[in-house]
Amino acid sequence: MKKKTLIFLILFSCVLVNGQQAYKQTMKLMGSRFDITVVAKDSIKASSYITLAVSEITRIEKLISSWDKNSETTLVNKNAGIAPVKVSKELYDLIERSISISKLTDGAFDISYASMDKIWQFNGSMTQMPNTKQIKQSVAKVGYKNIILNKEKSTVYLKQEGIKIGFGAIGKGYAADKAKALLVKKGVASGIINASGDMNTWGKQPNGEEWKVAITNPMNKNKAFALLPITNGAVVTSGNYEKFVMLNGKRYSHIIDPRTGYPSSGIISVTVFAPKAELADALATSVFVMGKEVGLNRINQLPNIECVIVDDIGKVSTSKNIKINTL
Numbered sequence: 001m002k003k004k005t006l007i008f009l010i011l012f013s014c015v016l017v018n019g020q021q022a023y024k025q026t027m028k029l030m031g032s033r034f035d036i037t038v039v040a041k042d043s044i045k046a047s048s049y050i051t052l053a054v055s056e057i058t059r060i061e062k063l064i065s066s067w068d069k070n071s072e073t074t075l076v077n078k079n080a081g082i083a084p085v086k087v088s089k090e091l092y093d094l095i096e097r098s099i100s101i102s103k104l105t106d107g108a109f110d111i112s113y114a115s116m117d118k119i120w121q122f123n124g125s126m127t128q129m130p131n132t133k134q135i136k137q138s139v140a141k142v143g144y145k146n147i148i149l150n151k152e153k154s155t156v157y158l159k160q161e162g163i164k165i166g167f168g169a170i171g172k173g174y175a176a177d178k179a180k181a182l183l184v185k186k187g188v189a190s191g192i193i194n195a196s197g198d199m200n201t202w203g204k205q206p207n208g209e210e211w212k213v214a215i216t217n218p219m220n221k222n223k224a225f226a227l228l229p230i231t232n233g234a235v236v237t238s239g240n241y242e243k244f245v246m247l248n249g250k251r252y253s254h255i256i257d258p259r260t261g262y263p264s265s266g267i268i269s270v271t272v273f274a275p276k277a278e279l280a281d282a283l284a285t286s287v288f289v290m291g292k293e294v295g296l297n298r299i300n301q302l303p304n305i306e307c308v309i310v311d312d313i314g315k316v317s318t319s320k321n322i323k324i325n326t327l
Contacts, residue, residue, distance in 0.1 A: 019041045020039050020040065020041060020189075020190075020206045021039065021040065021041075021046075021206055022037055022038070022039050022190075022205065022206055023037065023038055023039075023040060023043060023046035023047075023050070024036070024037040025037075025047075025050050027054065029054065029057050029058065029061065029175075029195075030057065030060075030061045030171065030172055030175060030195070032172060032195065032196035033196050034057065034193070034194065034195050034196070035192070035194040036050050036053050036054070036179070036191070036192070036193055036194070037191050037192040037193075037194070038050060038053075038183065038188050038190070038191040039188070039189060039190035039191055039203065039205075039206055040188070049183055049186065049188050049191075052182060052183065052186060053179040053182065053183055053193065056175075056178050056179045056182045057175045057178075057179050057195075060171070060174060060175040060178055061171075061175070063088070063090065063091055064091065064094070064167040064171050064174070066114060066164065066165070066166045066167075072085070072087045072088060072091050073091070073165060073166075073167070075087075076156050076158065076165060077114075077158070077163075077164045077165060079157075079158070080158035080159075080160065080161050080162060080163045080164065081158065081159065081160045081161030081162070081163070082161070083157070084148070084150060084153070084155035084156065084157035085155060085156055085157070086153065086154055086155050087154060087155070087156055088154075089154060091156075092149070092151075092154050092156065094167070094170075094174060095111070095147065095149065095156055095165070096149060096151075097278070098111045098144075098167075098170060098282070099111075099144050099147060099149070101170075101279070101282045101283070101286070102144035103144075104298070105282075105283075105286040105289075105290065105298065106259075106290070107143070107144060107258065107259045108257065108258070108259070108285070108286040108287075108289035108290045109169065109170075109258075109282045109283075109285055109286040109289075110142060110143070110144045110258040110259075111144065111147070111165045111166060111167060111169070111170070112141070112142050112143060112144055112146060112147060112158075112163055112164065112165055112258070113142055113166065113169070113256070113258040114164035114165055114166030114168075115139075115141040115142050115162060115163050115164045116138055116139055116141075116142055116256065116258065116261070117137065117138035117139075118138075119134050119135065119138045119261075120245070120252075120254070120256065120263060121245070122243045122244060122245050122254045124245075126245050126247065127247075128247065129247050129248070135260070135261040135262060136261065138261045139258060139259070139260065139261040141160060141162045141163050141164075142163075142258045142259075146158060146159040146160060146163055147159075147163075147165065169281065169282060169285045170278055170281050170282045172195035172196060172198045172277075172281065173195065173198040173200075173234070173236060173276070173277035173278040173279070173280060173281030173282070174277070174278040174281075175193075175195055176193040176194075176195040176198050176199065176200040176234070176277040176278075177200055177234070177276050177277050177278050179193045179200075180193050180200045180202060184202060188203075189203045190202060190203025190204055190205070190206075191203065192211060193277075195277070197236060197237050198234070198236045198277045198280070198281050199213070199230075199234060199235050199236065199277065200233070200234040200276070200277040201230050201231070201232065201233065201234070202232045203232070204231070210229040210230065210231050211229070211230050211231070212227055212228065212229050212230070213227070213228050213229075213230050213235055214226070214227050215227075215228065215237070215271055215308065217310075218239055218268045218269040218310050219268070219310070219314045225316070225324075226308070226324045228273075228324065230273070233273060233274065233275055234273070234274050234275065234276050234277035234278075234279075234280045235271060235272070235273050235274075235280060236271070236272050236274075236277060236280035236281045236283075236284045237269055237270065237271040237272075237284060238255065238269065238270050238284035238285050238287075238288050239268065239269040239270075240253035240254060240255055240264070240267070240268060240269070240288070244263075245263075250265065251265060251312060252264075252265055253265060253267075253288065255285060255288045255289065257289045258289075259289075264288050264289050264291075265312070266291055266292060266311055266312055267287075267288055267291070267292060267295075267309060267310070267311055267312065268310045268311065268312055268314075269309070269310045270284045270285075270287045270288050270295070270307060270308070270309050270310075271284070271307060271308040271309075272284045272287065272299070272305065272306070272307045273305065273306040273307070273322070274304065274305050274306075275304055279305070280305075283299070283305065283307070284307075286298075287299065287307060287309065292309050292311055292317060295307070295309065296309065296317060296319055299319045300319050300320050305319070306318070306319045306321055306322040307319045307322070308322065308324065
């Protein structure tokens with residue numbers, strides 16, 4: 001459905017206040033780059049906090065991975081069209097929330113996108129469009145309405161053989177949220193979980209200032225076009241400026257509409273601000289698929305959600321309650 005592109009720069013100072021300092025560690029988790037920053041009094045304490053966050057992210061990966069043959073998600077997929085599968089409350093709730101987002105976005109977001117046939121190539125090898133029949137067939141088994149939940153029994157049933165669910169468009173955001181929640185519970189007053197651009201922050205910098213996010217200009221990745229403060233919230237960007245295909249003079253994104261099988265077009269990047277990275281993650285993809293007008297209209301109806309859209313001619317559009325300080 002999408003590949004997340006890291007286009008954020010977190011700007012922070014290491015000025016010490018009451019002995020507090022920002023400590024950052026970068027590592028590969030869930031197959032992607034994670035940057036974990038915590039504010040602590042010393043490196044030993046910071047290291048212990050970061051280890052906790054890593055353990056939590058690893059736990060989430062084992063829960064939602066469709067590549068791990070022992071995960072609950074894999075078991076659900078293996079039993080598609082056969083039988084309901086009892087899952088943990090955590091996975092059940094994540095799937096239930098995912099379906100709610102599918103309904104909210106008219107199916108632009110859909111975790112059953114994992115059933116999609118991979119007929120589009122974005123490695124430079126494509127020279128012509130797939131035919132209409134191929135495109136229609138590629139999404140024949142995609143559809144969130146085919147995911148049947150039973151709350152009382154905590155079961156998940158995929159109605160047809162070959163249907164699969166996957167959390168590529170929401171999983172890292174969820175992991176960032178859970179890691180943040182654990183660190184807050186352990187008394188970490190401030191920090192950032194940056195999951196390849198799915199970013200969740202809390203507290204303030206060691207010098208008392210808000211964390212600030214510089215959003216890279218997708219038309220020129222060496223420059224940022226905006227600098228925005230972020231306090232106790234999440235920000236996620238979905239972009240297509242690195243993975244796309246040009247066919248008949250038209251640019252097609254690697255972000256595929258799960259309803260039609262066609263790549264999205266017209267937008268280069270979408271940045272969503274939300275209370276949680278899970279929601280921001282899902283909505284960033286959804287706006288890309290819905291398009292600028294429909295996407296902005298939908299975001300404007302949601303409380304505490306804002307977005308910034310850059311279209312394919314470089315025009316910047318925003319939701320109604322956000323102000324950008326351009327650089």
